[in-house]
Amino acid sequence: SLALSSNNNDFLRCLSANIPSQLVLTPSSPSFTPLLVSSIRNARLVAPATANPPLCIVTPTNASHVQAAVRCGRRHSVRVRVRSGGHDNEGLSYRSATPNGEAFAVIDLAKLHAVHVNPHEATAWVETGATTGELYYRIATAAPGLGFPASVCPTVGVGGIISGGGIGLMMRKYGLSADNVLDASMVDANGNLLPNKKAMGDDLFWAIRGGGGGNFGIVLAWKLRLVPVPPKVTFLKVAKTMDQGAVDAVTKWQTLAPALPDDLSVRVVIQKSQANFQSLYLGNCSTVVATMRSRFPELGVTSADCKEMSWLQYTAYIYFGDAINSKPLEALLLNRSTTLGPFVKNKSDYVKKALTKETWKKIFLWPNGAGSGQLILEPHGGIMGRISANKIPFPHRSSVLYNIQYVELWKGKEAGGDITPNWIGSLYEFMTPYVSKNPRGAYVNYRDLDMGVNKVVGGVMCYETAKVWGERYFGPANFKRLAKIKRKVDASDYFRNEQSVPPLPLK
Ligand code: FDA
Structure with a gap:
């Protein structure tokens, strides 16, 4: 108009x-x-x-x-x-x-991507335009022996991932990225600069650590608690096809992985009926091989399956693979580029009760159609189970065995055709009885608009509508608290999008 x-x-x-x-x-x-x-x-x-x-x-x-x-x-x-x-x-x-x-x-x-590391305090201020790869590189070069728990993929932005939680291979030992935020600076919905948590107040500082990006203001920088990492960590990788016992191994993995020592994380990527076990151990090869042989003999791990490297090398290796051997580690800094692969759709779930072998067999054989499907299973347990569900907005804590990320990849013919091929949708539906319920949990950083989108009522997004996905991302109590904080700091709902947290109605 x-x-x-x-x-x-x-x-x-x-x-x-x-x-x-x-x-x-x-x-x-x-x-x-x-x-x-x-x-x-x-x-x-x-x-x-x-x-x-x-x-x-x-x-x-x-x-x-x-x-x-x-x-x-x-x-x-x-x-x-x-x-x-x-x-x-x-x-x-x-x-x-x-x-x-x-x-x-x-x-x-x-x-805005500066990183200031304070090795003596074991803290860093990172501007939110930095990627996690850049953060890892700056920490490790300024303060060898320190690291930070965040994404597996080093191209992810520090602004979004920490706003929504931040899961990765050190979360069993140190928690989410957002669990390790000590302070922050932000611009609020009136354009005011809030230089620290004192200026924000407890509620707003609680909300920005896991309550989802784009809801409460624009975070400019985070102050992070850095965590100790040993001089050498171990990368361990084992693949199993169905013929080699993949279904039994994943069935056992469900309760084993969350109970392993906190400094050992074993995730699984299932693709093309094959299970790829990938792990990070904050220690050396011989110790982790011994642990895996006694706790998980079915995998048949040997020292040939593992590689020792620095924590920084690990963050590059898990992303670039062997290609990193011919690249400098500065490759972690050069990752904002348009290298577009396939069309992708993601969904997520939380599992609290192990699935049976028969169920896993069906999942392994779920028809792919024209696309290709991937399941990424991230074990919880460790410190994740010891942090209370309302410490920060991220609620998926003590009863969770693992997170599932569903990823469907396909080649789009008509550019922009917002088609969801059927592997992901049909498998997600099949999984309903086996995953967390009332509400069925989801991870806000694996955003999924299929769960619903906001509706404007009376000039602001409707709380009742938003509960449908908001309670799934944050749990009912945390979601209500987020909406209440939203009303306090952005009552007219300036920062909003299709799945933003709406202001809690007054009555
Ligand atoms: P982007 O810039 O798109 O922002 C995401 C949301 O946060 C948007 O709503 C945005 O408006 C808001 N936002 C961004 N910056 C903000 C700021 N400074 N202040 C306030 N709001 C802000 N997750 C995970 O936990 N562990 C992992 O290992 C991975 N790995 C991974 C790999 C790949 C390839 C993808 C595509 C995604 C992941 N993720 C992930 C999910 C990831 O954490 C999630 O998509 C984050 O929101 C991405 O943050 P970006 O800053 O990159 O996104």
């Missing part, structure tokens, strides 16, 4: 009065589309993002630019979406998933 487009122009004028023009790109710039797609990791999301592009992309180089973008947005009724690493499984950091949705701008934090 006329009013809207005049708002949009006023918004752009407001930005140009407050932010250097080279930091604001509009669709007329030749650099706009390359920047828009620069951190998209999923071919399924490219066409929807470029077909309905943001009004502009702001690439702040300091906090005042972020504040200005929020203030201009509020003044002229243009919403902003914030992007750190761009890995959101539904692309909500850079695209509107609502047909004919309202105009929006993107704040892309990629230029």
Whole structure:
């Protein structure tokens, strides 16, 4: 409408009065589309993002630019979406998933990626535009002997992953990324800079550590507690086909992996009827081989299956594989690029009671159709079971055996065709009786819009509608507390998207 487009122009004028023009790109710039797609990791999301592009992309180089973008947005009724690493499984950091949705701008934090490590205190401040690979590299080079528990994949953004929790191979020993946040700085829904948790207050500081990105404000930096890692850690990998006993091994793994020593994490990737056991042990080869031979003899682990390396090398090796041997570890820094593979759709579950062998056999043989399906099983237990379910918003703690991530990959013919091939949907439905219930749990960082999208009622997102997925991500009590905090810090619901936390209604 006329009013809207005049708002949009006023918004752009407001930005140009407050932010250097080279930091604001509009669709007329030749650099706009390359920047828009620069951190998209999923071919399924490219066409929807470029077909309905943001009004502009702001690439702040300091906090005042972020504040200005929020203030201009509020003044002229243009919403902003914030992007750190761009890995959101539904692309909500850079695209509107609502047909004919309202105009929006993107704040892309990629230029704010400094990492300041304090080796004596074992802490680091990391700006949210950094990737986890960059964080790992800066920690290990400034403070050998220290590390941080975060993603397996080093291209993930620190802004999104820590906002939603952060699971990885050190979580059994040290918890989620968000469990290790000591402080933070952020820009709130009024464009104010809140430089630390004291300025935020306990509620808001609780909400941003696991309550999901894009809900409460724009986090500029996290202060992290770094964790000790030994000089050498061990990578261990064993593959089993069904003929080699994969089904029995996974059946046993379900209760074994969560009960192993905290410094040993064994995850499983199941693909093409094969189970790939991958592990991180915070210690040497001979110890982990002995542990695995006594606790999990079915895998037949030998010292030939394991490799010792530094923790930093490990973070690169698990992603690049043997290719890292011919690359410098600085490869961890160079990971914001458009290398688009297949179309991808993800879902998640939590398992609290082990599945039977017969059930696993059906899962292994579930028909793939035209795509290919992958299950990634991440063991809980360890410290994850000892942290209470309301310490931070992430609720999946003591009773959980493991997390399942379903990943379906396919080649899309019609670009942007938002088709979900049938492996993931049918398997997810089949799994209903075997996974957590009332509510069926899901991990907010494996965002899945199939669970539902927000509805605007009375100018704000509807709490009742949002409960459907919100209680699955956060549990009923945590979700209600998040909504209450949202009402306190952003009552008019400025920061919102298709699955944002709505303000709790007053009555
Ligand atoms: P992106 O920039 O898309 O942001 C995600 C959400 O957070 C959006 O809603 C966005 O608006 C918001 N946001 C971003 N920056 C913010 C900020 N500074 N302040 C407030 N809100 C902000 N997860 C995991 O726990 N362990 C893992 O090992 C992996 N591995 C993995 C691999 C790959 C290839 C993908 C695609 C994803 C994962 N994930 C994961 C999931 C990942 O944690 C999740 O997608 C994160 O939200 C991604 O964070 P980014 O900053 O990259 O995303």
